[in-house]
Amino acid sequence: MILFVLKRVALTGLMLFGLVCITFTVSNVAPSDPAALAAGPDATRDMVETIRREYGLDRPLPEQFVRYLGGLLQGDLGRSIVTTRPVTQDLARYFPATLELVLLSMTLGVLVGVPMGMVSAVLKNRAPDHATRFVAVSLVALPAFWFGILLQLLFSVQLEWLPTSGRLEVATPPPPPLTGMLLFDSLASGQWATFGDALSHAVLPALVLSFPCLASILRVNRAEMIEVLGSDYVTAARAHGISRLRVVCVLALRNAMLPTLAIIGLRWGWMLGSTVLVETVFDWPGIGLYAVSSAIAGDFKPVMGVTLLIGLNFMIANLIVDILYGVLDPRLRTAP
Amino acid sequence: MTHFTIGRRSAIAAGVGAAGLLAADPARAFERDGNRKIMVFAGGQPVPVLDPHVRYDWSTRMIQQSVYDALAKYVNDPPQIVPWLAERWETNADQTVWTFHLVGNAKFHNGDPLDAEAVRYSFERGLRLNKGVAWMLKDVLAPEAIQALDVRTVRFTLTRPMPSFLTFIPLWFIVNPKQVQANVANNDWGEAWLTTNAAGSGPFRLRRFEPQSIIHLDAVADYWKGWPQGEQRRLSGFIYRIVREPAARRALLQRGEADMITEIPADDFEQLKTARGIRPADHRGMTTFAITMNTTKGPTADINVRKAIAHAFDYDALIQIHNGAATLMTSPFPEAIPGHVQVPGMPRRDLDRARQFLAQSRFASGGFELEYVHVQGLEDPRRIGLTLLNSLQPLNIRVNIVAQPWPTMVSRGSRAETAPDMVSVYVTPVSTDPDVIAGKYHTRAHGNFWGMHHLTDQQVNAWVDAARVETDEAKRNQLYADIQRRVVDLQPEVFGMLANRRWLMRDHVRGFAYCPLRLTGEIDVHPMWIDAA
Numbered sequence: 001m002i003l004f005v006l007k008r009v010a011l012t013g014l015m016l017f018g019l020v021c022i023t024f025t026v027s028n029v030a031p032s033d034p035a036a037l038a039a040g041p042d043a044t045r046d047m048v049e050t051i052r053r054e055y056g057l058d059r060p061l062p063e064q065f066v067r068y069l070g071g072l073l074q075g076d077l078g079r080s081i082v083t084t085r086p087v088t089q090d091l092a093r094y095f096p097a098t099l100e101l102v103l104l105s106m107t108l109g110v111l112v113g114v115p116m117g118m119v120s121a122v123l124k125n126r127a128p129d130h131a132t133r134f135v136a137v138s139l140v141a142l143p144a145f146w147f148g149i150l151l152q153l154l155f156s157v158q159l160e161w162l163p164t165s166g167r168l169e170v171a172t173p174p175p176p177p178l179t180g181m182l183l184f185d186s187l188a189s190g191q192w193a194t195f196g197d198a199l200s201h202a203v204l205p206a207l208v209l210s211f212p213c214l215a216s217i218l219r220v221n222r223a224e225m226i227e228v229l230g231s232d233y234v235t236a237a238r239a240h241g242i243s244r245l246r247v248v249c250v251l252a253l254r255n256a257m258l259p260t261l262a263i264i265g266l267r268w269g270w271m272l273g274s275t276v277l278v279e280t281v282f283d284w285p286g287i288g289l290y291a292v293s294s295a296i297a298g299d300f301k302p303v304m305g306v307t308l309l310i311g312l313n314f315m316i317a318n319l320i321v322d323i324l325y326g327v328l329d330p331r332l333r334t335a336p
Numbered sequence: 337m338t339h340f341t342i343g344r345r346s347a348i349a350a351g352v353g354a355a356g357l358l359a360a361d362p363a364r365a366f367e368r369d370g371n372r373k374i375m376v377f378a379g380g381q382p383v384p385v386l387d388p389h390v391r392y393d394w395s396t397r398m399i400q401q402s403v404y405d406a407l408a409k410y411v412n413d414p415p416q417i418v419p420w421l422a423e424r425w426e427t428n429a430d431q432t433v434w435t436f437h438l439v440g441n442a443k444f445h446n447g448d449p450l451d452a453e454a455v456r457y458s459f460e461r462g463l464r465l466n467k468g469v470a471w472m473l474k475d476v477l478a479p480e481a482i483q484a485l486d487v488r489t490v491r492f493t494l495t496r497p498m499p500s501f502l503t504f505i506p507l508w509f510i511v512n513p514k515q516v517q518a519n520v521a522n523n524d525w526g527e528a529w530l531t532t533n534a535a536g537s538g539p540f541r542l543r544r545f546e547p548q549s550i551i552h553l554d555a556v557a558d559y560w561k562g563w564p565q566g567e568q569r570r571l572s573g574f575i576y577r578i579v580r581e582p583a584a585r586r587a588l589l590q591r592g593e594a595d596m597i598t599e600i601p602a603d604d605f606e607q608l609k610t611a612r613g614i615r616p617a618d619h620r621g622m623t624t625f626a627i628t629m630n631t632t633k634g635p636t637a638d639i640n641v642r643k644a645i646a647h648a649f650d651y652d653a654l655i656q657i658h659n660g661a662a663t664l665m666t667s668p669f670p671e672a673i674p675g676h677v678q679v680p681g682m683p684r685r686d687l688d689r690a691r692q693f694l695a696q697s698r699f700a701s702g703g704f705e706l707e708y709v710h711v712q713g714l715e716d717p718r719r720i721g722l723t724l725l726n727s728l729q730p731l732n733i734r735v736n737i738v739a740q741p742w743p744t745m746v747s748r749g750s751r752a753e754t755a756p757d758m759v760s761v762y763v764t765p766v767s768t769d770p771d772v773i774a775g776k777y778h779t780r781a782h783g784n785f786w787g788m789h790h791l792t793d794q795q796v797n798a799w800v801d802a803a804r805v806e807t808d809e810a811k812r813n814q815l816y817a818d819i820q821r822r823v824v825d826l827q828p829e830v831f832g833m834l835a836n837r838r839w840l841m842r843d844h845v846r847g848f849a850y851c852p853l854r855l856t857g858e859i860d861v862h863p864m865w866i867d868a869a
Contacts, residue, residue: 030743030744031743031744031747031748032741032743032744032746032747033743033746033747033750034743036746036747036750037742037743037746039467040391040392040393040468041784041785041786042471042472042766042784043467043471044471044474045783046466047466047467047470047471050466050467051467080384082384082385083384083385083531083547084384084385084390084527084528084531085528085531085532094548149581149583149584152583152584152587153583153587156587156591157587157590157591160591163593164579164584164587164588164591164593165579165584165588166549166550166577166579167549170367170374170376170550170552170575170577170593171367171368171369171374171552171575173544280580280581281581281584282584283549283578283579283580283581283584285546285548285549289548289580290548293382293384293548295741296741296742296743297743298741298742298743298747
């Protein structure tokens with residue numbers, strides 16, 4: 001088992017290096033001059049050069065890459081030319097907001113998607129199954145950008161049930177920072193009003209972000225459950241008098257969860273990437289919004305930082321799924 | 337000058353926008369702080385750096401103007417420079433020595449007195465950092481040439497006459513040297529600290545700074561300059577809320593979550609301006625829109641092709657695109673800039689003349705394609721591109737409309753070899769000095785986004801250089817009149833329009849005073865208040 005984990009960790013390291021190479025190359029082939037953009041439209045040439053020197057952009061590209069790698073090894077992702085702060089500081093500021101949103105969306109996706117998949121499988125080809133599949137296809141197909149604005153207009157403007165955007169009412173002071181996740185921090189400090197405020201702000205973006213994930217989980221779980229429910233050991237279990245509820249919810253679900261776990265792992269990384277759109281629509285100050293603002297300004301260190309962070313999360317999620325696979329199915333530990 | 341940005345327009349929001357009007361009179365109202373009110377303003381542009389000597393754009397300057405003071409301030413329409421930290425000033429005959437006399441009661445937020453040394457330090461800091469505002473004065477002012485003569489008198493000795501010196505003074509904010517020096521790291525002049533902190537003397541102090549989402553300011557109760565609306569009515573605070581999507585900003589205003597919004601699509605403005613509880617502010621702007629043409633390569637290098645394009649373009653469509661809220665340019669200068677003249681023969685749509693010009697060019701029968709580049713995501717320049725496409729069809733000129741990200745467009749335009757044939761450019765002057773506009777057509781402008789025409793004309797260069805140092809106002813204005821006529825004659829651009837500046841506010845918002853010198857969505861918060869129970 002240890003060898004299995006070590007192999008996967010080594011593979012993750014290699015993939016991360018590949019990601020660094022790709023992001024650095026893509027960032028530097030883009031035809032823009034970040035120093036000139038940061039200096040502002042009125043800046044003289046020597047002002048632009050001042051900024052270029054300050055950020056090491058006057059060095060040859062290979063040297064910049066080596067310096068970037070050296071910094072990475074020490075946890076330094078460089079400095080944003082727009083915010084002038086270290087990218088790690090900016091990420092520490094914005095990542096908790098994204099993490100909060102993704103955790104909430106993922107929880108929604110799993111808590112709703114798995115039971116709906118089970119119900120759909122048990123009631124295969126009956127009306128609830130058809131309805132569930134229709135909903136699943138629709139949720140995958142909905143563009144987050146469009147759907148987010150639609151929900152804002154309905155629930156915020158028309159019905160006035162939920163706030164339009166942001167994480168808290170503007171005049172509400174945030175809870176004492178513990179994790180940076182307002183829901184958790186307000187709970188931890190016993191600020192129930194702030195918790196309610198934060199939750200009401202999180203509902204719409206979390207819903208929009210969760211839908212494609214929910215639909216994927218639902219579809220995979222349904223397919224796996226149908227296959228498992230048709231297998232011999234389930235028939236045998238039923239023949240031994242084990243209740244239908246126990247067979248479906250315990251015996252069948254455990255085996256059907258393997259591919260579902262894989263989807264959850266994949267969706268974790270996907271959701272982090274999708275926050276770019278959702279955070280823009282709902283002005284959720286997370287890494288997605290940070291990446292968009294930076295890309296618009298031609299500020300590539302933050303874009304690279306966000307890409308690496310999302311990539312790392314994606315790889316870690318997959319690593320955990322790989323390990324869980326190994327735990328759930330011992331045959332995989334010895335697989336080549 | 338700065339780039340004029342507007343929020344991305346959402347087609348979806350436009351489609352369903354009318355439905356939102358039903359909720360135009362919200363149950364919610366302004367934010368409160370005890371008996372006082374907090375005004376919430378929503379715009380699409382973040383404020384990543386607060387340091388007044390490092391960065392400025394409309395949203396940044398709005399916050400800087402609220403937190404800091406300068407020796408003088410721009411107010412009114414047409415813009416005037418009025419004393420602020422300086423109660424008066426004088427200059428010598430050739431305008432190389434400027435002496436400012438400070439008010440006696442100004443103080444920083446921490447109680448430190450604001451004296452001449454603070455002014456000297458702030459200007460030295462701006463020049464040494466060589467960022468942000470430095471370009472305005474660095475060629476004529478050395479840090480050593482700034483002297484604090486006594487506690488209330490500061491003197492600037494310039495290396496050459498600079499009639500425009502005073503027009504830049506309102507843009508140099510004064511920081512508290514003690515606070516800054518206490519936070520210097522690695523000889524950075526406190527830059528890292530001032531990025532997210534403030535050391536000012538302005539009407540508001542910084543309470544919360546979330547660069548991507550919220551900037552919350554508290555009013556300074558005993559502000560040294562006082563409150564024009566009276567102590568009873570003054571705001572308790574001001575919140576700038578960064579909301580990127582126009583549809584979301586609109587929703588905030590309709591719900592009453594925001595008291596005022598900016599960067600509003602033309603159609604939204606028309607729909608909301610008469611809605612219950614909402615009031616518009618619609619003023620002639622100073623931001624010029626032009627289609628800049630590459631004068632060095634391709635068909636647009638031929639002046640007759642450029643003139644043909646300028647005479648074929650449908651100018652009325654520019655106004656229609658803005659629902660009437662725009663004015664056609666009568667000169668390369670905005671009308672509010674001193675020295676503006678109405679240039680005779682400004683091109684207007686005249687297809688016969690356009691064909692005559694084309695016949696005189698090397699491309700008499702057309703038959704070529706031109707690339708028109710605009711900033712990705714901006715709807716108005718895209719629609720203007722479609723107008724251009726239609727306008728040039730009768731000349732047998734095809735137009736390839738290309739949307740590119742702003743950094744890519746600027747990078748391409750910085751070199752004559754890669755600059756597009758035609759590109760949409762908005763330019764907002766940062767001061768009333770005509771040089772900031774005239775300089776667009778000087779060879780020095782090559783490399784900047786407003787110099788994407790890459791025009792080189794020795795006559796224009798000479799006149800711009802001469803006008804810069806001319807202290808006789810009549811002679812200076814004559815030079816600028818000559819420059820305007822010459823530039824129109826050279827036709828490096830299709831001179832377009834001045835779009836109106838527009839805001840929407842709840843009808844309890846009072847004290848809004850328009851000054852065209854503010855950048856795009858910027859407002860002056862100091863005189864504003866909320867008039868409601």
